[in-house]
Amino acid sequence: MPERAAQLLRLSAAFQVARESDVRELAALARPRTLPRGALVFRQGEPASSLYVVETGLLRVSRLNASGRELTLMLGGPRQLVAGVSAFVQDATYSASCTALEDSQVLVLDAAAVRQLTCRSPALAEAVLTYFARRHADLLTRMEDLLFSDLNARLAAHLLDQTPCSDGYALPTNSELAALLGTVPELVSRKLGEFYRQRHITLHRRSVRILDEAALQRLAGR
Template sequence: MCHTSGVSSERAAHLLRLSALFQAAPAADVQALAELARLRTLRRGDVLFHQGDAATHLYVVESGWLKVSKLAAHGQREVVLHLSGPRQMVSGVSVFVDNARYSASAAALEDAGVLTLSAEAVRHQTAQSPALAQAVIAHFAKRHVELLERFDDLLFSDLNARLARLLLEHAPPGTTLLLPTNSELAAHLNTVPELVSRKLGEFYRQGFISLERRTVRIVDEAALRSLGGP
């Protein structure tokens, strides 16, 4: 069950400075936001927010992994939009729109800690600081390009490349990743669970990854990068 508690401004500021949205922001603006931050802890399976909920907070992952997904028409199919891990932001765009609602849901794939900031506080601080506003615009412009690249990836690359890139992004060498279910991975990779299972098995047998239960670690980074392309 989700639990929210206080967090030191130093700890919060450190995490905010590591996140993509606030990396280029003035230190004073980051500190002002850090003093308003709270820490939410989640257990595996806990829902951070549901699709359609009022977008009241911006979240930055401190530890663990979250799945951000959307229900397709009539709620018959779940589409995994992306996985968010340490230092990554969740629900960023929504908080900058008055009376917005979350366009997707977010749930913990494993125990996680998430820094929370009031959407109202973020909007107020951004409106007061041209430098922060510029940093926010630059970040979302970059995210727009990344989303277009992901669209191209889903349309034109094969499953080997898509899975290799996902592993390189979310389980960089020296770290491990607790995988979501094959159904969730399949939705994210635009394929079917049976093919995801087969490809993970192939990567394991070829020595590209180690796989214990649902925890994966990259063993041969060069091989995956070769599969993933430029």
């Protein structure tokens, strides 16, 4: 298991430029966890005691606003780090909740142990800081998209990012997709139908395939 964990950590953006000795020490701390679809990984406000690296499956990190509306902050797929920022702050709580959108396999790392190792290793600290700087920039871009782009652009960009032209994409439920795009399920359903009728995409059950990439690129403003 340690070698399997080390291989996953080497592929993770957060640790891929870390020293081999640091990766192996992190791998020794890791324990595997299997998550069924719908499982709650952690809840907003709980102590941030662990961080997670996704091996297989898909995790959603989301939070509720004052009116109870859910906003998806990120989708964590294979090799991605989840709950990293909160776990690197001593005595912090999770700033969002996390659930498994699919049956998933993750590595769980004790937050306190990872913090101690990071403090001892300047190379690991540099790797982690670089990763979080990129994540911060990605989050700012996402917030700008939610504030300033319309739903056509957000949905088109999402489909382009998730769906290579040669492959299909298993859509999450309309509720999950709405939370990701900052809207309501009814509008997601309507827009998917419009894209289908305009022959931008094909839809079979919950699988989507891009037919007209150029049209989606224009809608996304790319």
